Amino acid sequence: MSVLPLSDSLPIQALASCFRSTAAAYKFYWFLSILQEVERGNHKIRKMDLFAGMIANAWYTINYFKLSFGKLDQLQIAVEEIRLNENINIDENKSVILNILKNSNNPRTSSNLRHFDKEVPHRFLSPWFSNIKGNRKEIYSLSQLFSNECLYALNETDIVINPKWIDYITYNSGVLKHFCYWNLSLYVQRHNPNVPDIPNKLIKPAKRGSLFKHRQFWNNVINQYGPIHCIYTNRILDIDDYAVEHFVPYAFVSHDLIWNLIPADQRFNSVKCDKLPPLDKYFDSYFDIQALAIRTVLERSCDKKFQEDYLTIIPDLISVNTISKESLKERFKNNIQPLVTIANNNGFEFIK
Incomplete structure (x- = not known):
């Protein structure tokens, strides 16, 4: 979505300009935070609450999926420091994070949040005051008169939404969030190209998708070829006596395609969590299990989805019957190895 809803009385182009040539992630999360507060009916909003919202909205992206906003991005630095200072889980719910941050007495957390007050609130308004080039004092002063129909007024502790913008934001809230996330995705993709x-x-x-059908599939594999040894612990796994495990962590691939799923010892799976498998140690065993899975897909009536899952590796699935095992193994390795390398470069650790 590249276009905002029009208005006859508001400078929509100024709002759209906030997201052009963005050099840092703060603008996206500042605006999202504002939208969420307006949705709650708040029009005079504490800046510290908005800063807390920025952290909470960026939390999962940075901590769980380990995406980068850039090496020197201050929002990413603040999220990582607050996680350590407040000892918050990487996959904590946003509402819990917000509550912790809004009520924290930790001086380091307060410092992390207040840091954004130096630049974020007034720089976001720069498109409304392009002639004064981000001058903090002047923008604060002019905003209090809602000059140039700017989005909000600023003082030292709060922002006050311009009454002329309230109906537009309220009515178009969903569209505005989509617009913001669309631009944010382009920004994040530039910093995480692979x-x-x-x-x-x-x-x-x-809620994560159910793996019930995937478990049924692996039960069929075991039923046809006998118990499978866990590639991590060598424990024998029988029907339903295993965890359905993402070989490359879900937090990186963000899908449940069958070529990345294998049965694994339930006890080890809970320890492995989002760690990467060293391929020199585990790839061969992973491939042997996947080879059984492909045979099952070809020889038995399986959910067509699982056949489609393998097409990303083997576009002509029937050709499996004519290519050598080593050639098939090479195709799997060419698919898995770059994912593991990129995931490790993005901060995912290997199993030790």
């Missing part, structure tokens, strides 16, 4: 599925890593999903 990472898949960026748009779905900007918001914590309400």
Whole structure:
């Protein structure tokens, strides 16, 4: 979405300009924070609450999916420091994070939040005051008169939404969020060019998809070929006596395609969590299990979705019957190895 809803009385172009040539992530999260507060009916909003909202909205993207906003991005630095200072789980709910930050007495957390007050509130208004080039004092002064129909007025502790903008924001809130996330996804993709599925890593999903059908599939594999040894512990896994495990962590691939799923010892799976498997140690065993899975897909009536999952590796699935095992293994390795390398470069650790 590249166009905002029009208005006959408001300078929509100024709002759109906020997201052009963006050199830092703060603008997206500042605006999202404002939208969420207006949705709650708040029109006079504490800046510290907005800063807390910025942290909470960026939390999952940075901590769970390990995406980068840039090496020197202050929002990313603040999120990482607050996680350590407040000892908050990487996948904590946004509402819990907000509550912790709004009520924290930790001076380091307060410092992290207040840091944004130096630049964020007035620089966001720069498109309304392009002739004064981000002059903090002047923008604060002019904003209090809602000069140039600016989005909000600023004082030392709060922002006050311009009454002329309230109906526009309230009515178009969903569209405005989509516009913001669309631009944010482009920004994040530039900093993570090889990472898949960026748009779905900007918001914590309400609920992970079920792996019930995937478990049924692996039960069919075991039923046909006998118990499978866990590639990590060598424990024998029988029907339903295993965890369905993402070989490359879900937090990186963000999908449940069958070529990245294998049965694994439940106890080890809980320890492995979002760590990467060293390929020199585990790839061969992973491939042997996947080879059984492909045979099952070809020889038995399986959900067509699982056949489609393998097409990303083997576009002509029937050709499996004519190519050598080593050639098939090479195709799997060419698919898995770059993912593991990129994930490690983005901060995912290897199993030790």
